[in-house]
Amino acid sequence: xxxxxxxxxxxxxxxxxxxxxxxxxxxxxxxxxxxxxxxxxxxxxxxxxxxxxxxxxxxxxxxxxxxxxxxxxxxxxxxxxxxxxxxxxxxxxxxxxxxxxxxxxxxxxxxxxxxxxxxxxxxxxxxxxxxxxxxxxxxxxxxxxxxxxxxxxxxxxxxxxxxxxxxxxxxxxxxxxxxxxxxxxxxxxxxxxxxxxxxxx
Amino acid sequence: xxxxxxxxxxxxxxxxxxxxxxxxxxxxxxxxxxxxxxxxxxxxxxxxxxxxxxxxxxxxxxxxxxxxxxxxxxxxxxxxxxxxxxxxxxxxxxxxxxxxxxxxxxxxxxxxxxxxxxxxxxxxxxxxxxxxxxxxxxxxxxxxxxxxxxxxxxxxxxxxxxxxxxxxxxxxxxxxxxxxxxxxxxxxxxxxxxxxxxxxxxxxxxxxxxxxxxxxxxxxxxxxxxxxxxxxxxxxxxxxxxxxxxxxxxxxxxxxxxxxxxxxxxxxxxxxxxxxxxxxxxxxxxxxxxxxxxxxxxxxxxxxxxxxxxxxxxxxxxxxxxxxxxxxxxxxxxxxxxxxxxxxxxxxxxxxxxxxxxxxxxxxxxxxxxxxxxxxxxxxxx
Numbered sequence: 001x002x003x004x005x006x007x008x009x010x011x012x013x014x015x016x017x018x019x020x021x022x023x024x025x026x027x028x029x030x031x032x033x034x035x036x037x038x039x040x041x042x043x044x045x046x047x048x049x050x051x052x053x054x055x056x057x058x059x060x061x062x063x064x065x066x067x068x069x070x071x072x073x074x075x076x077x078x079x080x081x082x083x084x085x086x087x088x089x090x091x092x093x094x095x096x097x098x099x100x101x102x103x104x105x106x107x108x109x110x111x112x113x114x115x116x117x118x119x120x121x122x123x124x125x126x127x128x129x130x131x132x133x134x135x136x137x138x139x140x141x142x143x144x145x146x147x148x149x150x151x152x153x154x155x156x157x158x159x160x161x162x163x164x165x166x167x168x169x170x171x172x173x174x175x176x177x178x179x180x181x182x183x184x185x186x187x188x189x190x191x192x193x194x195x196x197x198x199x200x201x
Numbered sequence: 202x203x204x205x206x207x208x209x210x211x212x213x214x215x216x217x218x219x220x221x222x223x224x225x226x227x228x229x230x231x232x233x234x235x236x237x238x239x240x241x242x243x244x245x246x247x248x249x250x251x252x253x254x255x256x257x258x259x260x261x262x263x264x265x266x267x268x269x270x271x272x273x274x275x276x277x278x279x280x281x282x283x284x285x286x287x288x289x290x291x292x293x294x295x296x297x298x299x300x301x302x303x304x305x306x307x308x309x310x311x312x313x314x315x316x317x318x319x320x321x322x323x324x325x326x327x328x329x330x331x332x333x334x335x336x337x338x339x340x341x342x343x344x345x346x347x348x349x350x351x352x353x354x355x356x357x358x359x360x361x362x363x364x365x366x367x368x369x370x371x372x373x374x375x376x377x378x379x380x381x382x383x384x385x386x387x388x389x390x391x392x393x394x395x396x397x398x399x400x401x402x403x404x405x406x407x408x409x410x411x412x413x414x415x416x417x418x419x420x421x422x423x424x425x426x427x428x429x430x431x432x433x434x435x436x437x438x439x440x441x442x443x444x445x446x447x448x449x450x451x452x453x454x455x456x457x458x459x460x461x462x463x464x465x466x467x468x469x470x471x472x473x474x475x476x477x478x479x480x481x482x483x484x485x486x487x488x489x490x491x492x493x494x495x496x497x498x499x500x501x502x503x504x505x506x507x508x509x510x511x512x513x514x515x516x517x518x519x520x521x522x523x524x525x526x527x528x529x530x531x532x533x534x535x536x537x538x539x540x541x542x543x544x545x546x547x548x549x550x551x552x553x554x555x556x557x558x559x560x561x562x563x564x565x566x567x568x569x570x571x572x573x574x575x576x577x578x579x580x581x582x583x
Binding site: 017039041047050051052053054055056057058059060061062063072073074077 | 514516532535536539540542544545546547548549565568569572573575576580
């Protein structure tokens with residue numbers, strides 16, 4: 001099983017109502033439905049992914065976070081809001097994080113770490129924008145317009161009063177990596193963050 | 202027809218008439234003592250009767266959704282693009298039921314049927330029918346066909362409204378509701394267009410307060426105008442532009458008021474043809490049913506409260522250039538379902554044909570519709 005699914009599953013309680021922003025082909029929601037009896041919706045814009053979701057019985061809404069926002073969802077209408085590998089592709093990740101925690105008690109966010117050593121090394125040696133398995137695009141056609149590092153993300157959370165409840169780091173194949181626990185910002189490729197609002201004083 | 206019947210067609214079909222002798226109480230607090238429903242079915246009902254799909258028609262539709270009435274038919278049924286072997290509503294897997302709604306003019310009891318009380322056509326005495334009344338009569342038809350629970354109730358436009366109404370009135374009697382190019386209620390602009398259509402009909406001298414049958418005439422002019430204005434709302438500016446542009450029937454302007462532009466001639470032709478085959482009183486009735494449809498009405502306008510009654514899953518589809526029932530209307534429906542925590546999937550399909558796009562098989566539309574119905578079929582073991 002993919003390590004990220006296994007990790008996320010642990011944070012979803014049975015019967016949780018879940019919103020998945022950028023749900024792809026519905027793998028995660030389908031998994032949570034089967035393993036956790038979770039209900040909820042996925043938002044997606046890729047037509048093929050939407051069709052796949054519909055065929056596998058995952059409730060999917062065609063909705064673009066950048067142009068349509070999330071105004072159509074009510075405050076606190078979900079237990080958990082997920083966003084896997086999509087933070088770096090939205091126009092305003094900071095606002096999406098606010099929205100996630102408006103809609104749900106908790107958020108789970110995963111994204112590729114731009115400070116991974118291989119990317120640093122590639123940039124240092126070649127002087128060209130790095131490419132990797134997790135980021136297989138050219139600079140001019142990449143959907144990943146808001147790349148950041150684990151440190152950047154954590155700084156943003158601090159600034160916004162978002163509390164990081166847990167962080168797990170995996171490699172590009174979503175496998176657990178021992179070394180990455182010690183130097184996550186250098187050795188971790190993908191982080192899975194569990195976030196919530198700081199309690200009001 | 203000159204060509205052989207295509208292999209993905211249900212082939213030659215024969216409508217059947219079902220007689221109902223128990224009075225049906227209607228929303229207007231009148232009752233119809235007895236009535237007929239004309240029905241076509243395609244495919245086979247399976248042993249546990251779980252594979253039945255109900256097709257609901259739109260304003261000018263009828264029971265003839267797929268196939269041909271004879272091998273000489275020029276055109277197949279109105280939704281033949283989506284119903285047939287291997288098509289989205291796959292008749293190899295589903296038992297498909299399609300009827301002419303109450304108040305229709307294609308064989309089911311309607312204003313042009315004989316009123317048993319007078320021996321003459323009902324005309325204006327035929328009660329105003331609502332979407333809820335249709336659903337009620339469809340449920341009675343389901344009883345007759347021994348279908349306890351539909352695998353899906355499917356419709357486009359006004360047909361989608363019936364699918365939505367089904368989910369609220371008989372939540373245990375359907376597994377899925379599919380509403381395509383539909384709306385949870387008409388806007389003021391929608392009602393305004395309907396009113397223009399009705400005024401065109403009722404102000405025709407041949408209308409005779411709806412008793413034109415007694416005068417052996419038809420309000421052709423009025424019904425033609427109604428259809429012309431309706432037809433414009435079914436197309437998009439772009440699709441009309443592409444089809445007709447500013448093309449003239451002859452080379453030069455004639456400085457008169459005959460149909461000189463191709464679009465004028467097309468609308469007149471369509472309107473005239475329609476006025477010969479459709480009943481004006483039925484047109485009034487259908488537009489009124491559209492106007493009245495609003496499941497949120499009894500919940501103070503809160504559609505999500507209405508949706509809480511539903512338990513089926515929903516597929517909602519809209520089309521980018523549909524300005525009659527815009528994607529925003531579908532999204533209104535979807536948002537109410539989300540707020541009520543119903544299971545719903547939604548997509549807006551890019552298509553240039555306006556409201557009529559629901560009848561035209563674009564690749565993405567066909568893919569989605571097929572993928573969803575395939576899942577429905579798997580669920581019911583079809």
